[in-house]
Amino acid sequence: MAFVPKPDELARIGHKPPRTGWMDTPVDFRRGTWCYAAKPKNLQALELPNPREWSPERADWKLPANWQEIILEGLRERLQRFRSLQIFMDICVRCGACADKCHYFIGSGDPKNMPVLRAELLRSVYRKNFTTAGKILGKMVGARDLSEDVLKEWFYYFFQCSECRRCSVFCPYGIDTAEITMIARELLNLVGCNIDWVAAPVANCFRTGNHLGLQPHAIKDMIEFAVEDIEKITGVKVEPTFNRKGAEILFVTPSGDLFADPGTYTLMGYLMLFHELGLDYTWSTYASDGGNFGLFTSHEMMKRLNAKIYAEARRLGVKWILGGECGHMWRVINQYMDTLNGPADFLEEPVSPITGTRFEHARTTKMVHITEFTADLIEQNKLNLAPERNEHCRVTFHDSCNPSRSMGLLEEPRYILKKVCRHFYEMPENTIREQTFCCGSGGGLNADENMEMRLRGGLPRANAVRYVHEKHGVNTLACICAIDRAALPPLMDYWVPGVEVSGVHELVGNALVMKGEKKRTSDLRGRPLPDPHTAFGGAIEE
Amino acid sequence: MKLEELLAQKKSPILERWFQLLLETYPAETARFLKREENRFANPVGHTLYQGMQGIYEELLNGMASDKINVFLDPIVRVRAVQDFSPARAVAFIFFLKRAIREELAGEMREGQTALGDFLDLESRIDDLALYSFDLYMECRRKIYEIRVNEIKRRTSRLLQRTNLLAESPEPGPEQDGLRT
Numbered sequence: 001m002a003f004v005p006k007p008d009e010l011a012r013i014g015h016k017p018p019r020t021g022w023m024d025t026p027v028d029f030r031r032g033t034w035c036y037a038a039k040p041k042n043l044q045a046l047e048l049p050n051p052r053e054w055s056p057e058r059a060d061w062k063l064p065a066n067w068q069e070i071i072l073e074g075l076r077e078r079l080q081r082f083r084s085l086q087i088f089m090d091i092c093v094r095c096g097a098c099a100d101k102c103h104y105f106i107g108s109g110d111p112k113n114m115p116v117l118r119a120e121l122l123r124s125v126y127r128k129n130f131t132t133a134g135k136i137l138g139k140m141v142g143a144r145d146l147s148e149d150v151l152k153e154w155f156y157y158f159f160q161c162s163e164c165r166r167c168s169v170f171c172p173y174g175i176d177t178a179e180i181t182m183i184a185r186e187l188l189n190l191v192g193c194n195i196d197w198v199a200a201p202v203a204n205c206f207r208t209g210n211h212l213g214l215q216p217h218a219i220k221d222m223i224e225f226a227v228e229d230i231e232k233i234t235g236v237k238v239e240p241t242f243n244r245k246g247a248e249i250l251f252v253t254p255s256g257d258l259f260a261d262p263g264t265y266t267l268m269g270y271l272m273l274f275h276e277l278g279l280d281y282t283w284s285t286y287a288s289d290g291g292n293f294g295l296f297t298s299h300e301m302m303k304r305l306n307a308k309i310y311a312e313a314r315r316l317g318v319k320w321i322l323g324g325e326c327g328h329m330w331r332v333i334n335q336y337m338d339t340l341n342g343p344a345d346f347l348e349e350p351v352s353p354i355t356g357t358r359f360e361h362a363r364t365t366k367m368v369h370i371t372e373f374t375a376d377l378i379e380q381n382k383l384n385l386a387p388e389r390n391e392h393c394r395v396t397f398h399d400s401c402n403p404s405r406s407m408g409l410l411e412e413p414r415y416i417l418k419k420v421c422r423h424f425y426e427m428p429e430n431t432i433r434e435q436t437f438c439c440g441s442g443g444g445l446n447a448d449e450n451m452e453m454r455l456r457g458g459l460p461r462a463n464a465v466r467y468v469h470e471k472h473g474v475n476t477l478a479c480i481c482a483i484d485r486a487a488l489p490p491l492m493d494y495w496v497p498g499v500e501v502s503g504v505h506e507l508v509g510n511a512l513v514m515k516g517e518k519k520r521t522s523d524l525r526g527r528p529l530p531d532p533h534t535a536f537g538g539a540i541e542e
Numbered sequence: 543m544k545l546e547e548l549l550a551q552k553k554s555p556i557l558e559r560w561f562q563l564l565l566e567t568y569p570a571e572t573a574r575f576l577k578r579e580e581n582r583f584a585n586p587v588g589h590t591l592y593q594g595m596q597g598i599y600e601e602l603l604n605g606m607a608s609d610k611i612n613v614f615l616d617p618i619v620r621v622r623a624v625q626d627f628s629p630a631r632a633v634a635f636i637f638f639l640k641r642a643i644r645e646e647l648a649g650e651m652r653e654g655q656t657a658l659g660d661f662l663d664l665e666s667r668i669d670d671l672a673l674y675s676f677d678l679y680m681e682c683r684r685k686i687y688e689i690r691v692n693e694i695k696r697r698t699s700r701l702l703q704r705t706n707l708l709a710e711s712p713e714p715g716p717e718q719d720g721l722r723t
Contacts, residue, residue: 015567015638019570030626105572106586107625108626109569109572109576109587109625430584431583448693452686455624456624459586490692493689
């Protein structure tokens with residue numbers, strides 16, 4: 001939000017930004033760019049330090065008296081614990097390969113959003129306190145003291161990194177800037193500087209099992225609501241089970257898909273698919289969120305929240321876990337779970353009960369991504385599909401950062417989309433697959449108070465969508481992440497009106513011909529089905 | 543020589559100068575990137591700004607129909623409305639065009655090659671552009687607040703409905719059985 005200037009200020013509008021060096025340009029906490037501070041009750045629930053009422057825009061952050069000591073000790077401890085951090089602090093040669101790869105930099109034009117400079121915010125303090133050259137030569141070698149302004153700058157910019165890891169794709173040394181952000185956020189947490197959009201979901205997840213704090217009966221109600229809608233549309237009554245011991249498979253998905261459109265349509269797609277297969281699976285009202293905002297808080301918090309999924313799998317006695325369309329859940333599972341809580345030896349190596357396919361890559365985590373599961377079903381002709389029921393959708397695919405860059409899941413969603421839709425168009429090469437642009441709201445940053453920042457960060461993604469919208473008439477942006485399903489609709493609303501956001505399994509649900517279904521007259525959103533002869537012509541396009 | 547002809551002739555240097563002045567509203571590192579990177583997907587802001595400015599300049603020479611102007615002006619203002627600018631600084635780039643033209647045509651103006659009336663008329667048209675920009679800027683900001691409100695509504699209303707905390711009258715129409723639309 002812009003503040004109205006006084007008359008005398010109006011008379012001196014400067015058009016140029018300050019020419020001070022980056023170290024001497026403190027942050028201006030302008031509303032619309034930062035997230036609200038974590039509420040004390042949420043920090044207390046997690047036994048995190050320094051719970052208090054405070055706001056980033058006020059001068060006094062109510063830090064503990066010895067906050068510098070706490071942070072520097074925290075950094076020392078982490079340098080010893082994570083060899084990667086020590087390397088990332090020392091190895092960067094400032095070649096600039098990452099500089100223009102961050103969506104926040106591209107959209108905002110703020111140089112401190114260049115990954116190299118964002119990392120430098122922490123490195124400068126590291127140099128001053130942990131290297132001989134930094135101690136002696138100070139600023140000459142890019143070292144600086146840890147002042148309150150520096151801490152504020154950390155808060156501003158490390159909660160302006162969505163940990164998407166696009167920059168790390170281009171780093172010749174493989175520096176993972178997301179891990180630098182993770183450590184910086186851990187350090188900020190040591191003195192009680194978190195955002196509520198992260199702390200509240202973590203606190204809720206820790207206590208109730210999901211981000212919103214939905215209790216078991218609410219989860220059951222909401223899934224049953226979807227069951228009713230499915231029956232109205234298809235005439236088929238699907239029968240999900242909850243907390244059922246002895247089921248073969250535990251299904252875990254982000255809770256956002258249970259209650260927020262358009263995720264709810266993806267939920268309907270899952271329920272329909274599992275029913276049609278006769279899958280022996282169960283929902284859990286305790287492990288009721290695949291999302292893990294612990295990843296955006298600290299390693300310990302990530303471990304705590306991840307553990308519930310495996311504890312529930314053990315309690316229910318399932319053989320393996322099927323995971324829904326979620327983004328960062330898969331980074332946790334694929335990159336951290338094994339050493340946090342794994343290996344999950346008490347579970348079996350996942351095997352599709354329908355096709356017999358053995359998912360060897362999930363041997364240790366025992367958790368399979370739903371698009372891997374469904375792509376295998378389609379490839380082995382186990383599904384009866386009517387892609388003409390998606391005739392009204394001209395689809396492109398947004399690779400969610402974590403499944404694409406953290407687990408290499410690139411082909412399966414595309415394979416499914418091409419089988420369930422007849423009009424599929426790729427966005428330009430440098431905006432998809434490993435090079436995909438973030439939605440601008442990942443990393444726990446999809447609050448509403450920072451909408452301006454989200455729209456900046458999502459600009460490069462939206463720009464590529466606009467291109468295929470204008471060139472091919474694309475009207476559907478498919479994705480496999482619940483944060484995408486929440487974050488991309490506002491992004492489209494601002495930058496590319498006329499494009500709707502859809503989960504891959506919503507489109508599967510539209511196309512899936514179910515045994516005993518009535519003639520469908522609407523898609524899962526209740527929109528009348530188009531006449532395939534008049535919609536966009538019959539040819540399958542790519 | 544008529545002013546229009548002069549402007550057409552000097553299009554390239556005037557546009558370059560205008561673009562340069564706009565780039566100076568960004569930090570130096572950013573300005574370099576916005577100018578250097580030619581791939582429109584790697585550099586959507588630089589591309590949008592330059593394309594828009596070219597279009598606006600053309601329209602300025604060809605009568606300035608408001609619908610056409612908006613096609614070029616909207617993308618620029620839309621970007622600057624979410625960047626770190628005050629409202630004044632966000633739309634000030636329009637006035638930079640006056641400065642670019644004055645600088646580039648200084649010689650011709652001194653020698654009296656262009657009628658003063660034509661020149662004043664051109665400046666008035668640029669003032670109109672600034673007013674359009676202000677409308678567009680306000681529309682973008684209104685949109686941001688609307689998006690925020692919609693997002694909050696979307697998060698909570700479904701939840702209340704689904705947990706049976708709300709019992710509203712159903713929408714009249716063929717789908718009386720309560721199917722969501």
